[in-house]
Amino acid sequence: MSKLDMGRLLPHRLTAFLIVGVALVFGLLIARQLILSRGLPHSQFAEKKLRVLTYATFMGNGGPGPRLVQQFKARHQCEVEVVTVSDAGLLLEREKLASVGQPFDVVLGLDQLMLKGAAGHWRSLNIAVPGFEANEFFVPYDWSPLTFIYRRGEIDPPRSVNELSDARFKGRIALEDPRTSSPGAQFVAWLSAVAPPDFLAQLSPSVQSVASSWALAYGLFMKKQVDLVWSYVTSLAYHWEVEHQPQFQAASFKEGHPVQIEYAGVPATCGECALAEDFVRGLLDLEAQQMIMEKNFMFPVIKAVTVGTVYERLPELKTISTSTLTPHILNVWDQAFKH
């Protein structure tokens, strides 16, 4: 074949290569869809479609989301499209952007620190949950106090906030960045409620790392890089029940503990509003609450669900309410950890 022939053939070869590439992409996507749609009920092809926005872990393989959605589909003969964001902190921004295009019907995974930023464009639900502050727009579906988790026998745990700056914890604590992690935001909000503003500077020598996410901070703790990690008290449920490792314990602070409550809400721009309300109400069913408790490793909001489970044995921590995260608190945080 001459060089000229190659020149003539090249556009065809290039076009063919690009077409084969695109065909392969479609082939792989179809194969993926076939694997995922095995045994799906006919409701998959129903007309009504609920659009749910949540964070990735909730809908992940081990999360409660997939089963909750499947049950809802079967019960309501509708389709549910779930869109996830990897970071719960981006839920509101994602929802705001969607409202100008394809709006969502349900948003799952907002915590109380985010609710202030979420105010204004939500459908009134008025679903009361006993034991939780009434909220016209949002419905709590799980919760957990936050504290430091440690391994028994490795350290003497702190009992008050001031003890965290003790020399015995020097370089032994993993925290989460309040700007990129909701437990991190809870930590800073908690400290601003129970300690003087300059305490962060005293705390900084004890902090080995400020991780970008809870997962990374917890990973450092699991790899024994640190002795204390800021996490949920319900983390113990995983270690005790799944790993059978009772040496994992939660520190109890005399000042009390912040609580993270996860909420669901229906945006005012919803398309399937009635269906969305049913979905949110469904999160409070005993079966759904049990699923959330077992898969999300958080306390259910219906206390009866915990009877006879590992959650009954978890330490009862004194809880306090925390204020909103302000830019001022974040600036204090920055100053404390920059050096």
Next chain:
Amino acid sequence: MSGTKLSSIEESARPMLRVGLVLFLTLPYLIWLERLAGWDVPALSEIWPLAALSIKQSLFSSVLAMVAGFVLFLGFQGFSKRGTAELVLLLPNMIPPLFIGLSLLSWVTPFPYGLLAVVLAHALVNSGLVAVALDRVVQARLRGMAEVAWLLGSSRWRFWREIGWPQLKGDVACIFLFVFSVCLTSFSFPLLLAGGKLVTLEMAIFNAIRVEGRWDKAVIMAALQSVILLTLAWSLPHSFWPTRRRITGLHFLAVKSMRILLFLPALLVALGWLKSLRKLPEVSAEIVAACLSSLALGLAAGVLTLALLIAVAYVSPHDRFKRFLNGYLAPSPTITGFALLLVPGGDFIKLVVALTLISLPILYRWIVHSSLQSLEPQIVMARTLGASWRMIFTDVVWPQTGESLLRAAGVASVWASADFALTGIVMGNLSTLPLVIEDFIGRYQIEVAETLLLPLVVIGLTLYGFFVSAWGWAFFTARHRKSIL
């Protein structure tokens, strides 16, 4: 259609295609310009410390990467299996930052979080790339002179001082700028390893969105980054970065005792990962589906990158277009991802476009630019002899740059298949393997997550192999090579 008519169509189509490509690459900025109603420009006193810190971090990172890369280059010259060595050197560039971070964390306790950790991670990842780049430049520019210097009994030091540096300083500046731009826009390493002690411009962009919901501020800061790099690229001389690997090293310049260092970056990453391999996950339908999603995503991003690079090659050479591509920086994943969410279209397509927008400028600078640059004299000659742009592309440009374009598409596909950041924003309900890995990390199962890196690397190598080997089986067979050479 007559030849003259076709030629005149080409003459008007090429500038339009160039404008189209510039508009496509700047799409995230254009979308935000159209969507944002008000622009509240942040005070200089707020941005300057962040920019200064980012520049300082990138400067230290790139200087260290250049020094380490030079040491690796000296070892590389004494290594006989150069293809393998090159792959080993480039391996850290192909592994997701999350795993590089975790590997590093498993080596040092307590880990030195902060600027030092970020600089070390950047140097570890980029030193191999610098070594390969230096190898190609030195081989092309100084091979003959190195041999003469050796015959005349010159010392290595004298060779570098009197011949090497004066000849190479322009190219070294270009390689430095490339590494600098990669470090300046790095988001994952500062996020993972800064330990709260370092807030770079890229992290501040993310914070402006996540904490303040200030898209205007985020877009302005991203544009500032782009302007810094564009200015640097504009002020640099034309770079020359040959793409073909030489079969033999330059033995005169080789420091054989440094050969062992060649494997150090890849070993640090691989052994750090192997140390934590304990639990194997059950192979579920979801994991298989996630593997297929990652393959499809990588393949689609590779195909789109290839198509765009072909368009770039077709409309080249053009001085301002070249300088734009060398200096333009895509905005951060968050800005790009959310910008594309504002336009209609399927999530998969938007994700593919977003991944391509992020990786294309870097891949152009790293792989494509030099091979296109080296063809300019041939293109000028062909035009003088009356060749059409189409003929120039098929007979001059593609046979000599096709391999590089496919390699760039291969790297784009590897990065896309391993992406966490953009996929996490745009994915909709598409679960890729990196997201499954993140899910495991989020469920207390970090050891299982680390095991899943293996299929991720296999997917990456498969995709890279698909594009790179396509040069042989689809375009440029041995028969063609024989007939041309």
